[in-house]
Amino acid sequence: MKANLIALALLVFALLLQSALSRFLPVSAYVDLPLVVATWFALSRGEILGMVGGSLSGWMTEVLFGRGIKGVSGLIRLVIGFALGLLGSRLLITGALPRFSLLLTVTVIDTRAFEWIAPAFGMSPVQYSPAAMTIRGSINAMVGLVLFALFERQRAKPA
Helix, strand or coil: CHHHHHHHHHHHHHHHHHHHHHCCCCHHHCCCHHHHHHHHHHHHHCHHHHHHHHHHHHHHHHHHHCCCCCCHHHHHHHHHHHHHHHHHHHCCCCCHHHHHHHHHHHHHHHHHHHHHHHHHHCCCCCCCCHHHHHHHHHHHHHHHHHHHHHHHHHHHCCC
16 A cells, blocks of 8 residues: 555655746657656556556646647556556566667557547647657656656565
């Protein structure tokens, strides 16, 4: 229970940090900290808590970054959290290359799904070119690798 609360606190911290950084730099165009933390949360906690972390990440992103509070991001990340939770509970995903690939793929799926679904709800999403999507996904994956290493180091420390 304590570990889940800490993980949720990390998600809230990532949202607040991204919000604070976005006031000075166009951070959210390049990295999505809440998505990275929600990905780690789902991989390490399973499908049920992955859905909770994913949906909270999406809904809070909509609230803080003004995408329009329609629940689209929450729904997309709920499904992604469930899928990642299943994947994490069935496979041990370690090593830089598998994690990099997974984070890159999750970023592309999240962004493209939002681009495809949002117009049905009257929203106009940012359209990323394939090159911009590759850059965004790669930066997100690199940041994710660093954060995953930090989270695991902290988790491995004796209490």
